[in-house]
Amino acid sequence: PTLTCAQPLAVLQGSATGQGTLTLSWSTTGGNILSGQGSLSPTVNAAGWYFLSVLDGANDCSATDSVRVEVDTLRPFVAVAPPETLTCARTTLTLDAGASDSTALTSIEWSTPDGQLLAGTQTLHPRIGAPGTYTLLLRNTLNGCADSASVTVSQDLQAPEVDAGPDTTLDCTQGEVWLHGQVSGVPSPTLSWSSPDGQLGSPADRAEVLVLAGGRYVLSATNPANGCSAADTAIVVDGRILGLELKLFPPLCAGETGSVEILGVFGGVEPYTYSFDGGQSFQNEPFRSGLSGGSYLLVVEDASGCRWEESAFLPPGEHPDLFLPEFLTVSFGEGVLLNPHIGVDEERLAEIRWTPEAGLSCTDCLRPFAAPERTTRYRLLVRTLNGCRDSAEVRVEVLPPSGVFVPNAFSPDGDGVNDRLSVFAHPGQVARVLRFEVFSRWGERLFTARNLPPNDPTTGWDGTFRGRPMGQGVYVWFAEVEWMDGRRALFRGDVVLLR
CATH class of the missing domain: 2.60.40 (Immunoglobulin-like)
Known part of the structure; x- marks a missing residue:
């Protein structure tokens, strides 16, 4: 038998026969008998020669036999190289271990009480994702002998301390402002200003930056040693008036009036006053009616005295603008096409009416054929889809027949x-x-x-x-x-x- 790390004890199996009572005795050279020295199955725990002597009490004859106990306790050797440090830029690591024997006759097992094993736990190069202590156990699968090594992985997440500066406000007297950022905690950080909705007016890689519009301004700083970053935001409120939301109500028909309503003011400081005559007069209501078609200069003034000007155009009201010649001449028994000029698209007409109907081919079409028996004054009335009306007249003079x-x-x-x-x-x-x-x-x-x-x-x-x-x-x-x-x-x- 062979003693191993997995089986450090061995029970020898002797046998003996005789005519009388047998006396058994075990002895060893180089070995060690733990128990059962007078039995056929002693327990031993060391390599060496073991001898069994048997004495037959019936005839005092004796015999001796021996057995060799071997030992296999060769242990593998394992070592783990010092690991790198986990950082914001390096969030995972591969550990590097070496072994005296890493054949198929050995087993590899990594463990950690406080870290994170991601992959390769049965290889010499596992992937880890958190700081902590990692232990490698290498075991010879033939004799159970093992060796282990541990390594501690540290982490550096030191980020800069960033202050983008206090929030501030733009107005019509101050159209730009400097933000004074501060960064501390790490040496030589890299800086960067950004804004999703504002406008930068100077280089973005410095602690101080010029801004030209309201918005959110973010100062980011990165520790070059570990890639860890931090950021802070400064809010710039644009107190200037940036624009208006208008709703126009043009006059429907010529001669009528329309209106203008300012639905909203973008920016500025409330309350606002409104002018619809280019700033000659102001009112508190953002609505003005009684306006004829034409161009208007709107002016809005906020509480800080800042103004915004914007033009608005009210299209003139719709006018059918009918025209018919004063008179037309036809011979008796003949006719003429009444062809009025109209200043709107014919598709815009909701009503067409000619009077009187005598001698007309139709009274609800725009261009009827007129063949009156006597001189007749025809009147055309039209109404558009907007309800705008106009009328015109023509006298069709019937010449006496010469026949x-x-x-x-x-x-x-x-x-x-x-x-x-x-x-x-x-x-x-x-x-x-x-x-x-x-x-x-x-x-x-x-x-x-x-x-x-x-x-x-x-x-x-x-x-x-x-x-x-x-x-x-x-x-x-x-x-x-x-x-x-x-x-x-x-x-x-x-x-x-x-x-």
């Missing part, structure tokens, strides 16, 4: 063709012939008729006077007609009577 015809010759011979002198006209133009008269060359009235229908060859002069046929010759006629629109016209001409 009245009386033959220049007729033959009252009773053949049924051209036997009477009658008045003819274009259809639909003449309502009636009010008066038709025929005279001789010496001015004697030979024929008079009233209220004759036009275009009727059965009416008119039959070439007689007082029942006696008139002789062949030239005669003069007069005709007064009434047009379809009620107007009257007088026509005159000569006619030849043929026999």
Whole structure:
């Protein structure tokens, strides 16, 4: 058997036979018998030769045998190199250990009561993440012999002490300010100013910095020895007026008025006063009504006397701006397109109305066709989606028709063709012939008729006077007609009577 670190004792297993009572006795050279010296199974704890002697009481014969006990207590050797220091820049470390034997026949185990093992706990190079004491146990898996080594990892988190300085205020008399930062606690720190919403006016790597706008200003300092940083913030309140939030209410229609409302003032010191006439007069209310379309200079003054000026433009009210010519002329029976000019997009019109409707192709369209029977004054009224109204008028003058015809010759011979002198006209133009008269060359009235229908060859002069046929010759006629629109016209001409 072999004694090891894991098994420091061995029980020897002897055996003996004889005829009588056997007397047993163990002895050793170089070894050590702990117990059972007179038994077959003594316990030993040292390497050496062990001898078993047996005496048979029946015949006093004896015999001796021996066994060799070996020892294997060779221990591995382990050492851990001094570690680096954990810092803000170095948050993890790899420990470096060495061993006399790190084969597969050895086991490696790291432990710590107060640190943090991250990885590699069964290797000679574990990764750790916290200060503390770390112990490596290296064990020979064959004989159980082990060695251990411990190392202490320290940590340096010394950060600078930073003071960005007191908070301060900008106003219209002081448009910039210096911040005086202070840093202590570590030698030669690196400095940096930053602002998420302000504006720096000087280099940012110095303790003092010039700021040009309100905001949060952060002074950061870093210890170059360990990378640890600290920061402090100074607030710069911008007391200047930085702008306005406006709401404009333009006039809806021409001739109406609108208003301007200042919904908010950015910056400045309350209370504010407001001017809507370029600073000539101020009021406490941020609202002004009764404003015509145009440009306005708004001025806001805060409690410290700082002012802000801003222009506002109210578009003029909507104006349909209708235009129609004073009059249009058409011949009787004809028509004309009424084409008004309008100063707004036609899509903006909510209502179109022409009056009167007589002779119009439509009364709710913008450009109707007008064909009146008599001279008519048309009026156009429009209303926009904003309710703005305008109107215009045009007189359509209907010229009298020229289509009245009386033959220049007729033959009252009773053949049924051209036997009477009658008045003819274009259809639909003449309502009636009010008066038709025929005279001789010496001015004697030979024929008079009233209220004759036009275009009727059965009416008119039959070439007689007082029942006696008139002789062949030239005669003069007069005709007064009434047009379809009620107007009257007088026509005159000569006619030849043929026999």
